[in-house]
Amino acid sequence: MSAVPTAAQIRQSFLDFFKEKQHTIVPSDNVGYTSRDGARIFTNAGMNQFVPIFLGERSADVDTWPGVLHKGLPTRAADTQKCIRAGGKHNDLEDVGLDTYHHTLFEMLGNWSFGDYFKKEAISWAWELVIERWKFPPTRVFATIYQPDKSKNDPAERDQEAWDIWAEKFRSIGLDPEIHIVNGNKKDNFWMMGDTGPCGPCTEIHIDLTPGPRDLDEERQRAGAKLVNGSDASCIEIWNNVFIQYNATPEGTFEPLPAKHVDTGMGFERVCSIIQGTKGFTDFENAKISNYDTDVFKPIFDELTKLSGKEYKSTLPKANEQGHVVPVSEQEKIDVAFRVIADHLRTLSFAIADGIQPGNSDRNYTLRRILRRAVKYGRTLEFKEPFFYKLVDVLAAQMGDVFPEVRTKKEQIKSVLKLEEESFNRTLDKGIALFEKAVSLASSNDTTPSKGSDGLTYSTKDGELIVSKKNADGSTTKMISGELAFRLYDQEGFPFDLTELMAREQGLGIDRATFNELMEEQRERARKAGEKNKQVVSVSEIETKAPTKFIGYDALEADVKVLEVVSMKDKTAVVLDVSTCYAEMGGQIGDAGQLILGANTYPINATTKVGNTWLHFLDGDEAPAVDSTVKLIVDAPRRHAIERHHTVTHILHWALHEVVSKDATQKGSSVTPDKLTFDFNSGALTAQQIADIERLVNERIVANEPVSWTEVPYVEAKANKGIMALFGEKYGDLVRVVQIGGQRNKLDGWSMELCGGTHTRSTGEIGLFRLVGESAVAAGVRRIEAIAGLEAYNAARADAELLKLLAGKVSAQGAADLEKKLEQILTQQKELEKALKAAQQREASTKARELMAKAVINNAIVVHLGDVDADYAVGVAEALKASFNGIVVLGATGGGSVALIASVAKEHQGKVQAGKIIQGIAPIVGGKGGGKPDFARGGGKDVSKVDAALAEARKLIGA
CATH class of the missing domain: 3.30.980.10 (Threonyl-trna Synthetase; Chain A, domain 2)
Known part of the structure; x- marks a missing residue:
């Protein structure tokens, strides 16, 4: 790397380092993650996609990952994972923009061992990368290890092994391990997946960023050690190595695991801020350690400057008397807006690229809140028209090489963002006006008190409510009322946290309790209305409804009326009197789009027709009420x-x-x-x-x-x-x-x-x-x-780029580019193979159900599947094993050869075994085979004898 490397160079050097250590470089997982309890959340850590391996639910076959950059050992992996923390346990949304390091989306660099290497290699490589390769000043580096507090019933024993490995490293360069290795308790240095399951101690690397020289000044080093695991931002953690070696049992014990794993996570933006903020570790006196003052965000900031005419100057707001961090000066407000918009752009773009769109429930609504928060901050930069979607091009250009999905889905991302932004802009000005009117009232003495409850006195004027809360010392705190917050949310589309943010900027509180009560009342009304409006119907019932008038040849949006909300199996659809959406017909796929009603948007993912009635299928179960008038907008780019x-x-x-x-x-x-x-x-x-x-x-x-x-x-x-x-x-x-x-x-x-x-x-x-x-x-x-x-x-x-690379002799860089292009082709091929395999598995499952319905004789299925390959036959056999408790013998003749598959359930193995069946019938087709009692396979060349082989199988099993 150069003296001050770029973010792209830092990321690539991490991946290249672990590629050298025989790790398979696997792609980032989708940012949408379904937790083990079925909740749809966001991927919030690099380890999410590897949980099944840690739990022993599947093998560590990382060398078969689609789109791998390099095939290393199948038990070692490294990656950069897109993570979103904007809801649930990990929620950084409200802090974004107010400091230098909070994000809703960040990259987590990680290396993983699945029953392969353990503490010695993990710590040694961490030292080699950070100290020897990246050249972090070792006198500023501190490691933490697990030291249980037995008085608090902390589990397991002190991680002496990790201490010894670190001690050797620090001693090798003349540093005292007693200073540079810091003990941490269960909270800081013991990782658990949950109350039970895989867990273990962890060791972290912290960096002291305080000004002043270090050299071998032990007093300065001791002062740095005291900052570790504290709240001082001048000493921060950059890398956590987790050693998964125990299984937490329901009885509260911690038993050793048969296979030990390594799970690490390094904050990419944080590492970039340290390396670039210290100018390659050459200047700690004037260091600007900010994730936002790196080239991770600079291209977006530059584009924002072009669009707004405003300039980012890195100012940070301070806390007010109430302890809230609130921007005061105009430049502080501008800089907060820059940080919020840039961060939120990344989150929304990557989420949409991964198939998650802004919506009305769970993580979809979180995205909608994030977008509306960004649009509101756009007003700080004096944007009146849609602007947010215009930033996608620069993000795609910057990140497309690492995360190609954001480049290939660029137009879709822009379309979704523009529609959402236009929808929110319709009510944003009105909502701000209502809020400002309430603020004006709050500062006025011209109010009419009315009796409230719980110490709250409601004051009204012109229908706009504020609340005055009497404090214990007799003083009064003015608050935005829950009624107004609810009105802004329900009618104007303001997320509650956005209203809370505006209140905080005005030095006002907010009546959260009343807002929550009103929200609960609304949910109950919606539930009852949904039960009343939604009808489970048959196709014949739909055909009797009034025909839908289609005007989509000439218009892409219209105000329409909801005639019916219908439920068909697991899908919810609405019937409208008029539609601009084309219904799937004659080979043309149906339109997608959205319905807009007040603050709520209902995405349409498909449009079909039954008779002359159009069905607009929605994402999720929520739908606008029958007889309501909504705006229907077709996804125009699509x-x-x-x-x-x-x-x-x-x-x-x-x-x-x-x-x-x-x-x-x-x-x-x-x-x-x-x-x-x-x-x-x-x-x-x-x-x-x-x-x-x-x-x-x-x-x-x-x-x-x-x-x-x-x-x-x-x-x-x-x-x-x-x-x-x-x-x-x-x-x-x-x-x-x-x-x-x-x-x-x-x-x-x-x-x-x-x-x-x-x-x-x-x-x-x-x-x-x-x-x-x-x-x-x-x-x-x-x-x-x-x-x-x-x-x-x-x-x-x-194709043109590839031909250019292939033409004539190539330079060293050209050779590297050619290798990269070929890797992309291999990636596409693997994706296709994966899709074909998934389709084959679905077809195999369908075939298995068909065989169970038609081909069972005396607890056995013996069938010639026809001109299909061995993988398909195995897929059918596997699908049958899941639900058929008998004997299965299958033959297939795809590709001019014979494949024979046998499967025998456990209770039938005393009578006949799968391996014996294959050994008995494979010679008939001129081949051989064998296997275990429960599953076996074989084959041969003589396709004309496959029926004879299956006839022999029937004799062997008595079918």
């Missing part, structure tokens, strides 16, 4: 991506006729935001035909010809030989003809088809077309897969 793919299917159909044959007729299609598929009857296409089709389609796109549609009588459309349609299908008296080229309503385009989908207004809007696949799907039926627009552009750009 819709436009679908329209590009749909319109280009018409051009593709035309090009097939030009290049292949007029008889190449459409047999089906699928249109999504990501791609299109088009099925047609034909033989396999040649490479030249594929190239010609792609060229013709792009020529028509570049011509930028108009796309229009008109309704005509069905008989007229059928008589027009230029109009393509599946005339065997059932149509109404009027049909919609989509034409490309020609004049609107003239039916003179070069492409004309009956189609009810949505389309671009011109071919030029499609942008670019790429044909990415052509294959067989059935006898005489081929399938083309293609992409258009931004998807095609991104693919073309990636």
Whole structure:
């Protein structure tokens, strides 16, 4: 690393270090995490994704992780994990912006051992990285070890082993371990997953950042040691190594684990702040140790400056008389806003990229609160129009190499943020005005008292409530009333913590108890209303409802009325009188979007139709009340991506006729935001035909010809030989003809088809077309897969970069870039393989249920599965083992060879064993095999004998 390394260099040096130590570098887990009690929370620590390994629920197979950068030992892993702490036990939200180190999203660097190395290696490598590789001044470094306080019933014994290892390291450079190793109690140095389960002592590394020289001045070192595990921010922990070696039992004992693990966590932003804030450890006198004064946040701050004209100057507010940290000067307010907005941008962008959107419940509502908090702070920077989403581009450019999902999902992130921001902006000004009116009242003596309870005297004026609370000393504290806080929340969309924040800035308290009572009353009303409004219905009942009027060809948002809230199995949907959402039909996927009612937003994840009734499926169980008027907004970027793919299917159909044959007729299609598929009857296409089709389609796109549609009588459309349609299908008296080229309503385009989908207004809007696949799907039926627009552009750009790297001789850096590109290709391949495997497992489970229903004879299932591979057969057998208590023998003949699988439940193993079955039947197909009593597999080459082999299996088991 350079003298003052960048954040990217620091992160990479950590990963490279553990790559050298034979660790597999695994990708960050999703920031959405489901806890073991089923609660949907956020990933708040690096160890979350490894919990099943620590509990022994699965093997340490980290070398099979999708997207690995390097294959090391399968029992060693290292990563940088995106963590969110903004709710539940770990909640830093209210502190963000007021200091230098709190975040709602941060990176946790970690290295892991699953029954492999333990304390000696973990501590030695921590020393090697921090002291020898990163060059932290050792006189400023302190280690903590576990020292139980037996008077408080602390578990286990002193971690003497860790002390001895650290002592050797400090002595090796002439430092006194008695000074540099600090004892810590259970709170500081003993980690537990829960009241029971894996646990163990931990050792932390702390850094003394106080000014002044150290050298070998033991008195200064002793002074630093006294700051360890204290509250002084000038001595902070950077790395925690947890040694999981005990199992906490329900009886309160701590038993040694058969396998010992290492679980570490290092705060990435904190390490960057120390290294960069001290200018590479060269200046502790003028050090600026702030996570926000690093290049982790600088690109976002620079973009905020461009957008707002304000400048970040690193000021920090101080605590007021009430102990609250409140910005006073204008610059303090600006700097707090910069920190809040930058932090919240990271949290929301990574969460949305990982599939979690702002919503009305649990972690989804936490995201909505975070976004609204950022938007409110945007007013400090004088933003009146949506601004937050504009920062996503710079974040994606900065972080996309490390977390590619934020780059690939960039447009989706921007779309979600913009919609949410626009929705909140509608009520933000009104809410602020109401709050400021209450503040004005609080400072006025012109009030009319009325009797309250619990020492509270309510004072009212113009319907706006404040509260005066009488203190024990006779003084009075003015507070924002719970009624006003609730009104701001319920009607104006203000999260309570935002109202509390504004009150604090004005030196006012807030009546939290009354707010909570009103919230509970609202929940009860909502519950009763939900029971009344929600109806469990059948498809036939839905078909009898009034038809939905679709206006989505011309509008993407509208004020609509909720006619019904229906529950279908585990899904909740609303029926509206009018809809701008396209309902899934004719191969085009249905729209997504949102319903807005006051402060509440209800995301729509799919739209389908039953008869003439549109069903808008919602995230979660909450829905707007029947008869309410709501604003319906379609997810526009998603819709436009679908329209590009749909319109280009018409051009593709035309090009097939030009290049292949007029008889190449459409047999089906699928249109999504990501791609299109088009099925047609034909033989396999040649490479030249594929190239010609792609060229013709792009020529028509570049011509930028108009796309229009008109309704005509069905008989007229059928008589027009230029109009393509599946005339065997059932149509109404009027049909919609989509034409490309020609004049609107003239039916003179070069492409004309009956189609009810949505389309671009011109071919030029499609942008670019790429044909990415052509294959067989059935006898005489081929399938083309293609992409258009931004998807095609991104693919073309990636290919161009790869070709550039491959052309001629490459430099050393080029070679490194080539390696990285190849790793990305391997990552994509692994993701595809993972998806295929998951689909295969689902299919295997379905097949298993089918066999249990139809193929059981005398507690046995003996079946030839057909032309499938061995992995599929094993999947079916595994699925059967979970619910079928009998004997299973399966044959498969995929790939020109035979796979034989046998599974025998325990109670049948006295009669017959799986290994014996395979040994008896595998020679029939010209092969061999064997295994354990409960499970065995084998195979051979003679596929013609598989039925004979299964017949022999039936004899062996008496089926």
